Amino acid sequence: MGVVTILNSCSSNTTAADGTALAGDAPAGKKITLGIIPLTDCAPLVIAHEKGIFKKYGLNVEISKEASWANVRDKLLTGELDGAHCLFGMPFSVYTGVSGKAGSEMQIAMMLNNNGQAITLSNDFCGKVGFQNLDGMAAAVSAMGAKKELTFAMTYPGGTHDIWLRYYLAAAGVDQQKVRIITIPPPQMVANMKVGNMDGFCVGEPWNQVAVKQNIGFTHLASQDIWKNHPEKALVVNKQFSEGRREDLKLVMKAVLEASIWLDDLKNRxxxxxxxxxxxxxxxxxxxxxxxxxxxxxxxxxxxxYTYKDDYMLYHNKGMVNFPRKAYGIWYMNQYVRFGYLKDAPDYKAIADKLILQDLYAEVAKEMGIAVPEDDMQPFTIDIDKSTFDPNSPGAGAPVAKK
Known part of the structure; x- marks a missing residue:
């Protein structure tokens, strides 16, 4: 599509603490509340707010800064949030009962970004493993684990950081029954590692970089080293909002798409x-x-x-980022079976069809002149272990975790 004109920032009194709403974009219209967690990839919602793009579409949007992903989940389900910057895996985790009441529906309207998360290890691992290299990780865990129980943190059961961490450990040959995996909200990761509560964590930026700057840990690899251009955060919406205010949701999506395009111009970063x-x-x-x-x-x-040249955090990438693929939802649920969250395979395709508003996204993209990728439901390869996953035969797609 052609160049999108972004409006100048409108004034807003953004003085909120965690869990409180920030100022809206426009006085007119019924309020729409969108949640965020303090992570770099909340940028599409924040930029759409701060640059006046929501206002351009006549929307009265509030941004609500939340304390944890569990808060986001609960408020989306009750309707206290109409939508949110959210872990792509969360709707599947909740619906399947991994991290919520089974059958509870939160819907994915579009994707917000690819890449840009990382695995941070404590400095105790320095000299034992190499950057982007899994060799030595299992031996280091075994040796260090003989002296104490090693603890690794992620941000939400069944979410993206959880699956990246578990996939990484499995690819490195680490027996996950011999380490402890805990849940910590993203902004609290660095402080917890600083006092020795964990030996490694997976989280979104900027918290991996903050850990490096504070000299309490180092980046072992980025999530794009696990799977280049992987799905990460999504715009997830309350079901009643999507059904009752469909046209408003379309406008929200258009504003977020404009912000995503603006963000992918490196001059704006x-x-x-x-x-x-x-x-x-x-x-x-x-x-x-x-x-x-x-x-x-x-x-x-x-x-x-180290410089990532074509696989840093992407927000649009000519529409390749924002299209919500059902194949990726199937992959996530398949990992729940692999890692023991689910005893039996769920109805993968039916759940993906129910929770991903792919037709709505295609409608919005067409109206904006944005190309819709045609690669959904095709096999794809995970880079870290060269495993190919076929979403049409998910039972055969997950590799056996190395011991």
Whole structure:
């Protein structure tokens, strides 16, 4: 599509603490409340708010900064939030009963980003493993685990960070029955590692970079090293909102798509880092956010620096990012079976059909002149272990975890 004109920032009193709503974009119209967690990939919602794009579409939007993914889940289900920046895996985790009441529906309207998460290890691992290299990880865990129980943290059971962590450990040959995996909200990861509550974690940026800057951990690999251009965050909506205010949801999606296009212009990422780094949003130094937004990783340990050239955090990528693929939902649920969250395979395709509003996204994309990818339900390969997954035969697709 052609260049989208983004409006200048409208004024807003964004002085909220966790769990409180921030100022809306427009006084007119019925309010729409969208939740975020303090992570770099909340940027599409924040930019749409701060640059006046929601207002451009006549929407009265509030951004609500939440304390944890469990808060986001609960408020989406009750309708306290109409929509949210959300872990792609969460709707499937909740619906299947992994992390909520089975059968509870939250719907995926569109994707917000690919890539940009990471595995951070404590400095105790420095010298025992190499950057992007799994060799030595199992031996290090075994040796260190002989002295104490090792603990790794993720952000939500069945969410993206949980699955990246478990997949990474399995690919490294780590027996997950011999380590402890706990749930910690993203903004609390660094503080918990600092006091020795965990030996490694998987979380979104900027918290991996913050850990490096505070010299309490190092980046072992980024999530794009696990699976290049993987699905990460989604715009997830309350079912009643999607059904009762369909046209408003379409306008929200159009505004978010415009913000996503703006974000993928690297010339805008410095400004984006300054905006989302504010206390009312991520509350982290803009320079630490900006570096990894540009793919420039200061890794910590003895690794120096590394630049991701085409697989840094992407928000649009000519529409390849934003299309919600049912195949990816099937893959997530397949991992729940693999890692013991589910005893039996669920009805993969039926659940993906129910929770992913693919037709609505296609309608919005067509109206905006954005191409809709045609690759859904085709086999794809996970980079870290070269495993190919066929969403049409999911029972045969998950590799056996190495012991």
């Amino acid at each position: 410095g400004e984006a880092a300054e905006i989302i780094g504010r206390q009312s949003y991520v509350n982290a130094p803009a320079n630490e956010i900006e570096a990894r937004l540009l793919g420039e990783y200061d890794l910590g340990c003895d690794f120096g620096k």
